[in-house]
Amino acid sequence: MLLGGELTAAGAPHCTRRRFLNVSTGQCVQVQIPELHDHGVLRSSTEGLLLLVATGGAVRLLNPLTRQAAELPPITGLDFTHAHIGQVSPNNAGLVDDGRRVVLYDYGREEGSILAFAKPGDERWVLVKATNDLLRHTVSFAGRFYGVTLDSVMVVDTTAGGGEDAKLAMAAKLATPIRQMMNDTAHLVEIAGKLMLVHRKMRCVRGAGGEYNDFKRTCKLYRVNLATGKATPAAARGRAIFVGRRRSLAVSPQVFPSLSTNTVYAARDFDVPGSGREICTYHLRDGGTETFNCHESSLLPHPWSIADCLTAYVRG
Template sequence: MLNYMEKLPDEIINEFAKRMNCVDDSVRFSAVCKLWQNSMAKIRKEKHIPFGPWLMLSTYNEDQGLQTFYDISREKIVNLPLPHNKVKERRCFGSQFGWLVTIGVDLHIHLLNPLSGIQISLPSQPTFQHQYKIHVEPEDLRHVFMTKFILSSNPSDSDQTCIVIAIHSELRRLSFAKPGDEAWTYIESSYGGYQDAIFFRGQFYAINSKGVLVICEIDAPHPKTIDFAFPPEDIGIFGNRFYLIEMSGELLLIERLFSSPTENASLGDFYYITEAFDIYKFDFHSSSWVDLYDLGDHALFVGDNTSFSISTIDYPEFRRSCIYFTDDHRELFENRFCDMGICDFKEGTIEPIYLGDHVLSMFSRPMFVMPTL
């Protein structure tokens, strides 16, 4: 039967591939043989619209080698095969182009495409500068040392060199590396406390906990940051989170506002609850931030992933002018609460995004991924 399917004309195979609109069907289609896999990859690249965002949940079934995801648009649990040595007990971070970044107890760091299973090595954690001054066990380092990873391009694109920016260490510094490098290269900066970064218009930008925007000069003989913009005048500082997102060619700054730490009397745990978001658009003519009050036909996704936006015209199953968010208070992951939901930006209301199991984890909470073959 398999040989018969492999001999189908390319035109018929391609026509089938064009009709695959959900990820799990596409994965099964690609698994038939190399020819079908190549056809699916070509069609997805030509359409330029990846599958809609999923939540990667905190559950891995070791016996069956399955990682659990939640298809938000179809409100459906999907289990995909992933070898245990690629995700089990590894701290996972969402990044662009459908790739994850993982770090395990062995402190090895990899890029991983959860659909294709392709894995690419990055320099390991001990090659970063600014290690902790006290000894931290590897099982704890995988949890606390790394904050976020940002990619310049798709690692599977042979026409471009993928550069990865990492936010790391106790003071949340910046470093970068490429697949094949032996070590991470530190980016000198007068600041620490970086919370997010973005590859925008051919450059890396980063935002710190004070809302200062910098450019990362990684091509310089001594890589460094250059101050680029002051924070908005009305921005809050203490305890809030900042994210950088590109939306329709514009650079946005998202401020996530939390309630004061709350104690759950029945559990004895402290936790934060997201109350609202403020959003600003950067005006490159005046080099200043401008308040934004409507996201139009777009939705934003923030949390333990590279921040990104989608068009709700291309993805009508997602809600316009809404912010989808996951829990990135990693210092409270040991507590039994997960701050995750959907914020209607215009109305100011917040509701749950997922109410099932598989959300609590000591080192990897749910995160958004854009599945890409």
């Protein structure tokens, strides 16, 4: 589900006409979603489904194209304090157990993170006990829910005790730990049926005068090998990879010819509120970088490019 043109965040949540993009074919359709009259979009999952919440906390999982819906327990029993119409919390959502359960994840609170799951027909959400590790980026992959800590890729294990004893378990060790002080970020993404990780780094470099007054950004791509528990260097297989705070996405430049192959796209907001953003690219093969679509106004020119649309989508 995209934003763009007249479908800006300012029109949400009561604008019921939304635009959806098929990233495999490039086809774009507009869909009326009557539920948005009295529901907010709690989160759009990586599977293309919408997680909607009503004012009283009732939660509905909706396929916006087929109109199929499933009712989930209300979130009133969880401490998602920002979850109401017009807000976007929790931080991420996905499907596990071959699509039978929905997982919600929320972080950035003093008392720690919340990770909960439920399936249609349940009376309440089940909290995952081991939530001390902050998951910096999460994704649903092959029926399971994964997240990244400072040194590992973690998975939500829902197999024990019918899910009541769900816990976080290590799925793979990172090749290089994330260094918070250096503004490192890690992003999980599916490429050609494989779970991959993009590790973005920013390091101080010496300027012409010998002082550390400049920054260099680099990206490395790893395959998360779930069989060996290791993350090993990998190729992007000709994809364009969009990374953001809430989700990441790999698309084929054969479908979107304006995009570059084997390239990581990321948006950066300017320091001054309302001054717009720029899209930074990193070419994985030669380490080259570019900055484009620099907007001096928060009102972006229309129509948006596909790079604008996808960077806005992954940022959530």
